[in-house]
Amino acid sequence: MTQQELTAYIQANFDGKLTLLDTGRAEPMFEVRSENLIESARRLRDDPQLKFEFLCNLGGVDTGQRLEIVYSIASLTNHLRLDFKLALAYEHPSVETMTVVWPAANWYEREMFELYGIEVKNHPDLRPLLLPENWNQGNPMRKNWDAPDFVRMPEL
Amino acid sequence: MGVIKKIPIYTESIPGGALVATNLEAVLNFGRSKSLWYLLFGTACCAIELMCTGASRYDFDRLGMIFRASPRQADLIIAAGTITKKMAPRLRRLYDQMSEPRYVIAMGGCTIKGGPFYYDSYSVEKGIDHIVPVDIYIPGCPPRPESLLEGCLHLQEKIRTQKLSEWQEK
Numbered sequence: 641m642t643q644q645e646l647t648a649y650i651q652a653n654f655d656g657k658l659t660l661l662d663t664g665r666a667e668p669m670f671e672v673r674s675e676n677l678i679e680s681a682r683r684l685r686d687d688p689q690l691k692f693e694f695l696c697n698l699g700g701v702d703t704g705q706r707l708e709i710v711y712s713i714a715s716l717t718n719h720l721r722l723d724f725k726l727a728l729a730y731e732h733p734s735v736e737t738m739t740v741v742w743p744a745a746n747w748y749e750r751e752m753f754e755l756y757g758i759e760v761k762n763h764p765d766l767r768p769l770l771l772p773e774n775w776n777q778g779n780p781m782r783k784n785w786d787a788p789d790f791v792r793m794p795e796l
Numbered sequence: 797m798g799v800i801k802k803i804p805i806y807t808e809s810i811p812g813g814a815l816v817a818t819n820l821e822a823v824l825n826f827g828r829s830k831s832l833w834y835l836l837f838g839t840a841c842c843a844i845e846l847m848c849t850g851a852s853r854y855d856f857d858r859l860g861m862i863f864r865a866s867p868r869q870a871d872l873i874i875a876a877g878t879i880t881k882k883m884a885p886r887l888r889r890l891y892d893q894m895s896e897p898r899y900v901i902a903m904g905g906c907t908i909k910g911g912p913f914y915y916d917s918y919s920v921e922k923g924i925d926h927i928v929p930v931d932i933y934i935p936g937c938p939p940r941p942e943s944l945l946e947g948c949l950h951l952q953e954k955i956r957t958q959k960l961s962e963w964q965e966k
Contacts (some may be wrong), residue, residue: 672864695891757912770882771882771919772881772882772885773882779920780918780919785918788918789922790916790918791915791916792915792916793915794915
């Protein structure tokens, strides 16, 4: 299955739950709504034509207007790659855990939780992962974040 | 390389052996400066230069510097690399586990003042002298092995000239 065939297959078979974004890049990027997230992910994993059984990466993005979560998945059986993202508002961002579909999401979601402050519902073990144990200065990867000893790079 | 200063020794033969009178401070300082065993503490790219200095081309062993994997056996920490805020308490703990006398070399820009992570970084400690007392600073990003060797020679010089009476716990 080529990249174009994959895009066409997903557009034909996912009832519009995964919408193609116009990014101008060679690799397609899909967007999913949070109510369809787990169901769509399960179908991507279990569809015999796709079999996306491998979660490569999961990360948060702060665009300045909204928060996003980007899931990068791959199929080792069918040699496919796919990215899809989920948009969240700044007020109380929360998402269902992806560990029920891909257990590899566990640590990625812990990292996202502490760096972006995105709450992950039903996560099996939502403890801080990377920051120091006594960290109390918020979520450092947010665009509007500041801390007492944080020094911004001067404009050059 | 540096000039080896002679230790003041006075010997007098007596039946069955010899009497030796010497300066305890000079002997202790000589011994300490020539056997600086350092703790393996490489946390970033400076560790590559540290490894290179320890390998055959630059040959740390000729200064009597041998790496140790345990702070109990080490006299010196070469803090080679970025110290993050999460790593800082661990560095302090390793320093506390070393036996006196102990020395610290801050290698590279990150350990001196945060280096390239001084701006726009939430996770990097801006200088390890907030955590442990530093004897020698070696600037560079990372410093070449020659710089590290010169820093170690400076540390040896510092140890050779230290006074026992002025020694105090840091």
